[in-house]
Amino acid sequence: MSSADFASAWLLVVLCAVSGAYCLRQVRRSGGAAAGETVMAFGMALMAVPLGDRDGWQALVLGAVFSGAALHAVWLLRGGVHHAHHLVGSLAMAYMALTTAAGYGHGGGLPLVTGLLLLYYAGYVLLGGARLVAAGGGCAQRTYPVAPAESAESAESAESAELTRACRLAMGMGMLAMLLTM
Structure with a gap:
C-alpha cells in the first residue's frame, strides 16, 4: 500500500x-432514531482501517454485524420506504465484508452487484450534495421577520438538519470510496 493510499484510508476512517x-449524539437527542446510522458509520470506520489483509474471521464478524443491521433496516421499513437506504447500506457493507471473508480482497466481488451499488451511491452522493447546497441557499435568502424565540429555535433546527444531511453525505461518499476500491 502506497503512502497516499494509506493516508486516504485513514482520512476515510476519521470521516x-x-x-x-x-x-451517536443524535441518538441521545432523538431517542434512538439514528441508531442505524451510528452503527453504519462506526462499522464503515472499522472496515476502512488499513490493516492489510484481514483474516477471514474478522470479515465474518463484520458481515454478521452488518447482516444484523440489515435485519434492523427491514424492521424499520414498517415505518416507511424512506428507510430503504439503510437496508441498501447494510447489505452493501455485508457484501463488502463477506467478499473479503471469501478471499476476494481488493478487486473482488461480483461485478454486477458492485456496479449497481456504485451507481446507487454515485446518485445518492450527487443528490445529497445538491440537497445540501439548496438547503444552505434557502436559509441565507430568508427575508421575512420572525419572532426572536422562534428564530433561535428554527435556526437550531435548521443547523441540525444541515449537519444530518452533511453526515449522510459524508457516509455516502465513504461508501462510494470503499466500493471503488473493491
Missing part, C-alpha cells in the same frame, strides 16, 4: 468515525 460520533 466515518466523526460521522458516527455525530450520529
Whole structure:
C-alpha cells in the first residue's frame, strides 16, 4: 500500500468515525432514531482501517454485524420506504465484508452487484450534495421577520438538519470510496 493510499484510508476512517460520533449524539437527542446510522458509520470506520489483509474471521464478524443491521433496516421499513437506504447500506457493507471473508480482497466481488451499488451511491452522493447546497441557499435568502424565540429555535433546527444531511453525505461518499476500491 502506497503512502497516499494509506493516508486516504485513514482520512476515510476519521470521516466515518466523526460521522458516527455525530450520529451517536443524535441518538441521545432523538431517542434512538439514528441508531442505524451510528452503527453504519462506526462499522464503515472499522472496515476502512488499513490493516492489510484481514483474516477471514474478522470479515465474518463484520458481515454478521452488518447482516444484523440489515435485519434492523427491514424492521424499520414498517415505518416507511424512506428507510430503504439503510437496508441498501447494510447489505452493501455485508457484501463488502463477506467478499473479503471469501478471499476476494481488493478487486473482488461480483461485478454486477458492485456496479449497481456504485451507481446507487454515485446518485445518492450527487443528490445529497445538491440537497445540501439548496438547503444552505434557502436559509441565507430568508427575508421575512420572525419572532426572536422562534428564530433561535428554527435556526437550531435548521443547523441540525444541515449537519444530518452533511453526515449522510459524508457516509455516502465513504461508501462510494470503499466500493471503488473493491
